[in-house]
Amino acid sequence: MNNKLYGVNAEINYDTSLGRLTLIPAWRPSTISDLNDAAGFLSGTREDDEQYSAELRFTGKRISIFDYTFGLLYFHQRQKGVFGAALGAIGAFSSYSDDTDSYAGFARVTAHLTDQLRLVGGVRYTSDQKSFNGSVTDLVVLCVRAACPAAPVVPFSFTANGQTAVPVPPAAGAIEPIGATGALSFRTGFAQQTNLDTDRATYRGAVEYDVLPRSLLYASIETGYRSGGFNLAVGIPTYLPEYITAYTIGAKNRFLDNRLELNLEGFVWKYRNQQIAHLGLDLAGNNADFTQNVGRSTNQGGEVEVRYLLTPDTVLTSNIQYLDATYDQFTYQAPASGGLPPFTGCRTSAAANSTTLVNVNCSGEPSFQSPKWTLNFGVQQTVHVSTYKVVGNVDTQYLYSRFVGFEYQPAEYAPSVWQTNAQLTLTPDYGKWALSLFAVNLENNRYLVHAVVNTTANVLTSTNANPRTYGIRASMKF
Helix, strand or coil: CCCEECCEECCEEEECCCEEEEEEEEEEEEEEEEEEEECCEEEEEEEEEEEEEEEEEEEEEEECCEEEEEEEEEEEEEEEEEEEEEECCEEEEEEEEEEEEEEEEEEEEEEECCCCEEEEEEEEEEEEEEEEEEEEEEEEEEECCCCCCCCCCCCCCECCCCCECCCCCCCCCCEEECCCCCEEEEEEEEEEEEEEEEEEEEEEEEEEEEEECCEEEEEEEEEEEECCEECCCCCCCEECCEEEEEEEEEEEEEECCCCEEEEEEEEEEEEEEEEEEEEEECCCCCEEEEEEEEEEEEEEEEEEEEEEEEECCEEEEEEEEEEEEEEEEEEEEEECECCECCCCCCEEEECCCCCCEEEEECCCCECCCCCCEEEEEEEEEEEEECCEEEEEEEEEEEECCEECCCCCCHHHEECCEEEEEEEEEEEECCCCEEEEEEEECCCCCCCEEEEEEECCCCEEEEEECCCCEEEEEEEECC
């Protein structure tokens, strides 16, 4: 891995008699170059990215009962890269470039109806203009004899100049012999050039009420928009924007002379046109990484957060979250692999007017990576020794059982689990440096955190949590 990432930003404020004008410019270029070798399969990526943005906003002085802010935002991003993978007798190569220009205008107004009661309203309009240009080339070794003993076992190893050792036919559908081995190099591929322009107006409305000087009740309704994008996949060139409507009610409180903090919140989130990114087969049966719009979901639940200063040097924390997340509609089409149905635990049926596509219906399933219960507890103890302090932290988390992949296969089901971490830090009172001993995952629970399906071979690959890890960490501020 050889990645270079840079960033420059600034904030410029200018005060006037009417209010404050703020300009925030930013620029971030990066170069990514990596080479991976997993399960004997080699892959490499080279990518150049650049993005810059500018936000201009004005925060006015209060007029009567109204506070207000309005502004403009511009964002530009360009990505350009190449990717290659050696998958045994298959070599996959792709190049891509995409450009994004996003424009937005926004405004927010707060009405102070009384000293305790406020109404908040906000609106934003966003326009996204995107373009994409990419191509895919796949090389497959075909044996035209009863056996090809002289053919290389892993033919698509990269040479020093980044090229494959196997001859590349001049065009899709063409064939080149691989020396005198009796094997042929067969080329397939496609090119794609697409534009996607989307826009959306979103809003927020809220009411806030100060019940006590340190107790706030609030309720809000707001909408959100995530723009669409592109896939380098046959039959699925683009995916559309995702939308959310979120309802929230809660309370934030401090008691006992600010020693006890108690926050409560309940929410209902409604997703529409939900985006799911995954590895799968495109509509031509090629293995591809793409995003699809699969339907709707409802996420609802609540959260309780408590922080208690037991003594001036002892802090107790807890956070309890309940989540009921269900896909109200989750349907998509996928091609059969080798005459077999897609690798899924959801319901399937034959697609109308197609002999190769299958309807997949996961409606009613729980959202993946969404545990019903998440519990967090922690304690921090500080001990003062002369001009130094020793700070000890212990925290533990409980995750309820959940699926970690949307194929809903038994191998993607993660049981409930606890994980506990600890840290002991020595630092001077002025805090210029710190020396820490830490231990992560004391139980050594190697629970499932992620799973991905290779649909070409119907193979599921999973990633487990890191084992018990301990070490020493030093830091300094200057």
